[in-house]
Amino acid sequence: MKIWIDRINAFFKYRDLLIQLVTRDIKLKYRRSFLGYLWSILNPLMIMGIMVLVFSNMFRFNIENYPVYLIVGQSCFNFFTESTNQAIWSITGNAALLKKTYVPKYIFTLSKVTSSCVNLLFSLGAMFIVFIFCEVTFTLKYLFIPIILVQLYLFSLGVGLFLSATNVFFRDIQYIYGALTTAWMYVTPIFYPLEQLPDNIQWIIKHLNPLYFYIEQFRGIVLNNQFPTMFILYGGIVASTLALFIGSYIFIKHKDNFILYI
Amino acid sequence: MDKCIIDINNVTVRFNIASEQINNLKEYFVKFIKHELMFKEFFALKDVTFRVNKGESWGIIGTNGSGKSTLLKVISGIFKPYKGSINTYGSIAPLIELGAGFDGDLTATENIFLNGAVLGHSKKFMIDHFDEIVDFAELNDFLEMPIKNYSSGMAARLGFAIATVVRPDILICDEVLSVGDYAFQQKCEKRMKDMRDNGTTLLYVSHSMDSVLEVCDHALWLDKGTVKMIGDAKTVCNEYINIMKA
Numbered sequence: 032m033k034i035w036i037d038r039i040n041a042f043f044k045y046r047d048l049l050i051q052l053v054t055r056d057i058k059l060k061y062r063r064s065f066l067g068y069l070w071s072i073l074n075p076l077m078i079m080g081i082m083v084l085v086f087s088n089m090f091r092f093n094i095e096n097y098p099v100y101l102i103v104g105q106s107c108f109n110f111f112t113e114s115t116n117q118a119i120w121s122i123t124g125n126a127a128l129l130k131k132t133y134v135p136k137y138i139f140t141l142s143k144v145t146s147s148c149v150n151l152l153f154s155l156g157a158m159f160i161v162f163i164f165c166e167v168t169f170t171l172k173y174l175f176i177p178i179i180l181v182q183l184y185l186f187s188l189g190v191g192l193f194l195s196a197t198n199v200f201f202r203d204i205q206y207i208y209g210a211l212t213t214a215w216m217y218v219t220p221i222f223y224p225l226e227q228l229p230d231n232i233q234w235i236i237k238h239l240n241p242l243y244f245y246i247e248q249f250r251g252i253v254l255n256n257q258f259p260t261m262f263i264l265y266g267g268i269v270a271s272t273l274a275l276f277i278g279s280y281i282f283i284k285h286k287d288n289f290i291l292y293i
Numbered sequence: 294m295d296k297c298i299i300d301i302n303n304v305t306v307r308f309n310i311a312s313e314q315i316n317n318l319k320e321y322f323v324k325f326i327k328h329e330l331m332f333k334e335f336f337a338l339k340d341v342t343f344r345v346n347k348g349e350s351w352g353i354i355g356t357n358g359s360g361k362s363t364l365l366k367v368i369s370g371i372f373k374p375y376k377g378s379i380n381t382y383g384s385i386a387p388l389i390e391l392g393a394g395f396d397g398d399l400t401a402t403e404n405i406f407l408n409g410a411v412l413g414h415s416k417k418f419m420i421d422h423f424d425e426i427v428d429f430a431e432l433n434d435f436l437e438m439p440i441k442n443y444s445s446g447m448a449a450r451l452g453f454a455i456a457t458v459v460r461p462d463i464l465i466c467d468e469v470l471s472v473g474d475y476a477f478q479q480k481c482e483k484r485m486k487d488m489r490d491n492g493t494t495l496l497y498v499s500h501s502m503d504s505v506l507e508v509c510d511h512a513l514w515l516d517k518g519t520v521k522m523i524g525d526a527k528t529v530c531n532e533y534i535n536i537m538k539a
Contacts, residue, residue: 048410055407059398131393133370134411203318287373291308 041135048134052142057149071153075106076160086222094224096254102161103253104221104246106154111187111242112212114147118191119198119205126293136286137279140195144188151180162253172252175259179252182267183245189274196282199289219243241270297382298463298494299345299368304377306338306363306518337363339518340377345511347462350495352505352526354533355515361498364515365389365465368496383462383494386412391452391469397441401432401451404440408455422458429480430454449473453481457488464488467498482508502530 061067079102087097094100121139122129129136162169198204218232219242225233236243244267248259259267338360345351353361366372367379369387394411395404405426409419427433430450440448450473457464466485473481485508489495499505505512505526512529514522522529 044413045410047414047416048407050416051407051410055396055399055403058403059396062398128394128411130366130371131390132387132411201318201321290372 045135045138049138049142049145052138053146053149056142056146060150068153071150072157072160075102075109075154075157079105079157079161082222090223092222092224092227096165096167098161099165099167099253100250101222102158103249104219106151106158107183107246107249108216108219108221108242109154110147110151110183111190112216113150114144114187115191115194115208116212117143117147118187119194119208121191122195122199122289123202123293129290129293136289137192137282140191140282141188144184144191147187148180148184167253168256170256172256172258175252176249179245179248179259179267182248182271186241186245186267186271186274189271189276189278192278192282193274196278196285196289199292200285215240215242219246221246238266241267241274244270296347297344298347299382299496300378300380301341301343301368302378304338304341304367304374304379305336306360306367306372307375308335308337336518338367338374338515341515341518341520342377343513343520343523345494345496347494348489348492349511350489350497350509352509352512352530353496353498353515354500354502354505354512354530355521358517359515360518361515362389362467363518365467365496365498368463369465381463384459385463385465386456386459386461387465388453388456388469389465389467391449391456393452395440395448395452398439400439401436401443405451405455408452409458412456412459414459426451426454426458429457429484446473446477450477457481457484460488460491461493463494463496465496468500502534506530 061070064070066073079098082101082105083098086092086101118140121143122136125139128134194204194208218236219240220236225236225243228236244263247263248267251257251259341360341364353364355361363372365387366389367374368381369385369389371387371389394408396407399407405423406416406419410416427436430447430453432447432451435443435447440451443451449469453469453473464485482504485495485497489508495508497505497508509526512522512524512526513520514529514533522532
C-alpha cells in the first residue's frame with residue numbers, strides 16, 4: 032500500500048514535467064511552419080478529402096455520409112498509431128536523460144500518448160467542420176463522446192507502455208509493430224463497410240478488435256444517433272482495462288533494468 | 294551536526310556485460326535454446342560502505358573507471374544496487390551532467406522550465422526563481438536563442454544555475470565544472486561553498502586534488518569499485534598523490 036502512496040506522491044511532484052513535455056511536443060511540432068497549429072485541423076481534412084475522392088469514385092462503397100464515416104475512423108485510428116509509435120521510442124529516446132537524472136520513467140511514455148491525444152482533440156475540430164458540412168444532427172448523445180475518447184486513450188496508453196518497455200530489450204519490436212499496425216489498419220473498417228468482408232472475418236473483427244469497438248461507438252452516436260450496444264461498450268472498457276493492466280505490469284516489473292540496456 | 298544523511302551499506306552494483314550484445318529477438322531465442330545466454334558479470338562497485346553526516350562535504354577520488362560516477366548515480370537513484378542498501382534523508386540535487394534534460398530546439402527560457410521540471414520543481418517555483426537563474430548564468434542576452442546554438446560552456450552555466458537554485462540537503466557534483474571558463478568555475482565553487490556553509494551536504498567528484506582540498510573536508514578513494522581509503526580530505530589526497538606518482 033505504501034508503495035502506491037509513494038507513487039502517487041511522485042506523480043504529483045512530476046506533474047509539471049508531464050505538462051512541460053506535452054507542451055514541448057506540441058510547440059515543436061509546428062514551429063517554423065507558416066500556418067502553425069492550423070495544420071492540426073487542415074491536415075486531417077486534406078487527407079480525408081483525398082480518401083473521399085479515391086473511395087467514392089474508384090471503389091464506390093455505398094456508405095451514407097461517407098466523409099463522416101471516414102473521418103471518425105481515420106482520426107481514432109491515427110491517434111492510436113501515432114501515440115503508440117511515439118511511445119515505442121519514449122524510453123530509448125530519452126536514454127541520455129535517464130542516465131543522468133532520476134525521473135519516473137513512465138512520465139515519458141505518458142507524455143507521448145498525451146501529446147498525441149491533444150492532437151486528437153485538435154482533429155475533433157476538423158471532425159466538427161465535416162459534421163456541419165454534412166448536416167449531421169447534433170444531439171445530447173454527443174456528451175458520450177468523451178467517454179469513448181477516455182477508453183481509447185487508456186487503451187493506447189496500455190499498449191504504449193508495453194511497447195516502450197519491450198523495445199528497450201528488443202529493438203525488433205518497432206519493426207514488428209510497424210508491420211502489425213499496417214495489418215491492423217486493414218482489419219479495422221476505417222474506409223470500407225464491415226459488411227463487405229466474409230462472415231467469419233466479420234465475426235472476428237466484431238468480437239476481438241478493440242479499435243473496432245471504439246470507432247463503432249463513435250460512429251453509432253454521430254451517424255445513427257444511437258448509444259453503443261452493451262457489447263461494444265463493455266468490450267471497449269474491458270479491452271482498455273486489460274491493456275492498461277498488462278502494459279503497466281510489464282513496465283513496472285522491468286523498469287529498474289531499463290538503465291542497463293539503454 | 295552528527296545526523297546521518299547518507300547511509301550506504303555493503304552496496305554492490307552489478308552490470309551484465311553480455312559477451313555479445315544481444316538485443317534482437319532472433320538472436321535471443323537462438324542463444325536461449327542453445328543455452329548460450331552467457332553474461333560476463335562486472336562489478337562496478339563492490340561492497341562499498343560509508344556514511345555521511347549532515348553538513349559534511351566529501352570528495353570522491355579515483356582513477357577513470359573506478360566507479361565514482363556509478364556511486365553518485367546509485368545515491369541519486371538512477372541505478373538500483375544489486376546488493377546492499379542505500380538510505381538518504383532529504384532532497385538531492387544531482388549535477389551528474391549539466392543540462393542533461395535540455396532540448397536543443399527549445400529556447401533557453403523554455404529549457405529553464407523544462408529542466409526545472411525534470412529536477413522536480415513546480416512551475417510556480419521556477420517562475421519565482423527565473424531571474425535568479427538568468428542572473429547567475431549571465432545569459433540575459435541569449436534567452437530567446439535555441440539551446441542547440443549555445444556553446445557547451447554556456448549550456449553548462451545554465452545547467453548549473455538551474456540545478457543549484459534550490460538549497461538541497463544533498464548536492465551531488467560530478468566533474469561538471471570543467472567546461473566553464475575560469476571566472477565561472479570560481480563562481481560555481483563559491484556557490485558550492487556557500488551551500489556547504491549553509492548546511493548542505495556535498496558529494497564532489499573531481500580529478501583536481503586542489504579543488505577537492507579546497508571544497509571538501511572528507512574524502513573517499515575508490516579503486517576498481519572498492520573503497521581504498523576513507524578519511525579526512527588531506528590525508529587521503531596526499532596518499533592518492535603519492536601512490537599515483539609512484
